[in-house]
Amino acid sequence: MDVAAAAALLRAGGLVAFPTETVYGLGAHALDERAVRRVFAVKGRPADNPLIVHVASLDEVGAVAASVPDGARRLAERYWPGPLTLVLAARPEVPAVTRGGRDSIAVRVPAHPLALDLLRAAAVPVAAPSANRSGRPSPTTAAHVRADLGDDVDAVLDGGPCEVGVESTVVDARGAVPVVLREGAVPADELGAVAGSAAQLGASPGTRHRHYAPRCRVVVASAGEGGQVSAALAGEGHRVALVSPGGAPDGVLHLAAVAEPADLARRLYALLRAAEDAAVDVVVVEAVPEEGVGRAVMDRLRRAADAGG
Missing domain, CATH: 3.40.50.11030 (Threonylcarbamoyl-AMP synthase, C-terminal domain)
Structure with a gap:
């Protein structure tokens, strides 16, 4: 399937797996509640584990976030496109299921050219957790996606193996002090100098759930x-x-x-x-x-x- 057809599928409420520089994501229109609920069902993902929303540029963050504080903007300008996710105050029209019932939203701009092509063509924010069954090792090839999800996903865009291979760093950037909720591809000790305040460590709501485990x-x-x-x-x-x-x-x-x-x-x-x-x-x-x-x-x-x- 080509990018234009995959983008049309997303706009129509379908599920499209696509590569990012970190891992493959299982994408759905982030503002389409029915499509997002299908992501949770396909993955077997706990409902209280919010999704990361992917957009094509910093200018498009306003589709899901109510504001971008100065520190968050500095981080975005330094690391986007790239493996950094920012937690920001959510716009009220973002479905609660996308937000995991919280008043915040996690958002990033991926650094994979195929992902960016898809996001630009779809012209909608795309909620995309890893494209695997919850608890399994994350997928870093299209073959991993097909092995885990089979026909439960409407399309898989194959962009080859992921360059980074582990998930993005997640930072709560709503306040003056950045709080690292999940270690990832961007080292936590770099963030403070960029944001203007030393980063603190916290815990992502998803960390209490089973992750990354093979069957052995x-x-x-x-x-x-x-x-x-x-x-x-x-x-x-x-x-x-x-x-x-x-x-x-x-x-x-x-x-x-x-x-x-x-x-x-x-x-x-x-x-x-x-x-x-x-x-x-x-x-x-x-x-x-x-x-x-x-x-x-x-x-x-x-x-x-x-x-x-």
Whole structure:
């Protein structure tokens, strides 16, 4: 399907999966309550978990946000298009289901050319959580979307693998002090200098729900200890896969040699899906330094491990 046809589908209330630089999104017309409710139904997403609305430019934020404070504007001018989501005061006409029942709205401008083409052609704000069943690893290819959602999505635009691979950083930018609600591709420690006030850490309403977990167990090993941890698990009779810069011990499937945080960010969700496709019981992933995007990677890994397989 081409962009024009996909845009028409969105305007008519259909669901279109499309690539962003972070992960693939499951898009619906953000002001069409019926379409947005279908997103929640298809994903199995908890109703109190608000959606991120995507627009084509900062000038279009006014379609869903009542105001853009000065600090928020500085962040948008610095990072948009890009993997930063701003939480702003919502316009009252935005359906409550899109807002998760809150008086705020999360909005961003994605940095993928196909996503921007779609948003410009649709000419409507598009609510788009990750295009997967809730709780699953996020999709970073069109094939992941089709594997999870099948015919429940009306169209899938294939833009190739996502460049960043982990979700956007979410910042509550309504006040004078930016509050980081979710670690993501933009490092939190960069934000304060741009916004004019040091960022604080908070918690997104979605963080209490299950996320990122494949159907196998995830174990996070300290750097350099993946081989030892995976060998011990294999010795207990488990089928084990390993993501580690080094090799794998006998009896352990070596999925990938990954050492750099940005590389693991790009490949993390695909590797978790590859582990379950290999029918292992456990996937062991070695930790990366918690610097830059490494903070987001380790956040996702810990939450996948806590969720169980």
